[in-house]
Amino acid sequence: GAGVSQTPSNKVTEKGKYVELRCDPISGHTALYWYRQSLGQGPEFLIYFQGTGAADDSGLPNDRFFAVRPEGSVSTLKIQRTERGDSAVYLCASSSGLAGGVETQYFGPGTRLLVL
Amino acid sequence: AQSVTQLDSHVSVSEGTPVLLRCNYSSSYSPSLFWYVQHPNKGLQLLLKYTSAATLVKGINGFEAEFKKSETSFHLTKPSAHMSDAAEYFCVVSDYDNAGNMLTFGGGTRLMVKP
Numbered sequence: 466g467a468g469v470s471q472t473p474s475n476k477v478t479e480k481g482k483y484v485e486l487r488c489d490p491i492s493g494h495t496a497l498y499w500y501r502q503s504l505g506q507g508p509e510f511l512i513y514f515q516g517t518g519a520a521d522d523s524g525l526p527n528d529r530f531f532a533v534r535p536e537g538s539v540s541t542l543k544i545q546r547t548e549r550g551d552s553a554v555y556l557c558a559s560s561s562g563l564a565g566g567v568e569t570q571y572f573g574p575g576t577r578l579l580v581l
Numbered sequence: 582a583q584s585v586t587q588l589d590s591h592v593s594v595s596e597g598t599p600v601l602l603r604c605n606y607s608s609s610y611s612p613s614l615f616w617y618v619q620h621p622n623k624g625l626q627l628l629l630k631y632t633s634a635a636t637l638v639k640g641i642n643g644f645e646a647e648f649k650k651s652e653t654s655f656h657l658t659k660p661s662a663h664m665s666d667a668a669e670y671f672c673v674v675s676d677y678d679n680a681g682n683m684l685t686f687g688g689g690t691r692l693m694v695k696p
Contacts, residue, residue: 469624498683507585507671507686508625521683556625560682567613567632567675567682572625 467491469573471557477579478547486542486576488557495562497540498570499532502554511555514540515562547580554578583608583674585687593693600659602690604672607653613682614655615673616646619689625671631655642666667694 470489478484490497495516500508510524514534522532529547534540544551554577558570588603606612616628629640636648646657655672672687 500684500686505689507689508684510683510685513683524683558625558684569615569627569630570682570684571627572617574624 469557469559469571471555471573471576473576474574475577475579477581479581480547480549482547482580484544484547484578486544486555486578488540488542488559488573490538490540490557490559491571493561494559494571495537496560496568496570497534498558498560499540499542500556500558502556502575504553508556511542544578547578549580552578552580583612583676583685585672585674585685587670587672587687587690589690590688591691591693593695594662595695596664597661600657600662600666600692602657602670602672602692604655604657604687605653606655606672606674608674608676610676613675614646614648615675615684616640616644616655616657617671617673617686619669619671621668628657628670662692662694664694664696667692 472487497514499511502508512532513521516537529545532542554575556575557573560568560570584607586605614631617625619625628644629638631638631648639645644659669689673684675682
């Protein structure tokens, strides 16, 4: 079946602009995660959704970052007033959310964001 | 709090020789541990995972890892490297709590395979 998809694959924007990054999880997965991977580093957790609600947003770096998942499926990560330091690959992952324990997360290909 | 240290940022081996990628973790609970691989311009792919069953875990493509609680290690091995194994490898720890299983990644080890 289809895996996690993310759009766009690449996004170039100018400092100060607003961007939206989209994640389409595996069908039926209730848990959705966003991570950010800076150049040469491992991914870092941003936010976790269980269904429509953000269960843990402790990884969001500041209030310029926001994410939604209004219908419990597709999620959008929104970044306001982008800064050059926001340049990174933004990864989305999903898991079934049903196991009640540690589950395997399946990752999308990522969106490469470049802020000029 | 959980953390992961990958002891080598780069490892270079010759094709057909063994691979060893080292990982140490820190966790407040009984952790779950994973190894993911990332090929250039591709998504993260799960190689294997440990979730408190057998301490020797077999994964895809001939990789395996051994959970050693006394050493807080979860090293990844493969008996014979193949050119297609060249990629970035991430050791990952997760503590499940009521808020879900946030993954904490190590800094990654780039594996280079020489012909």
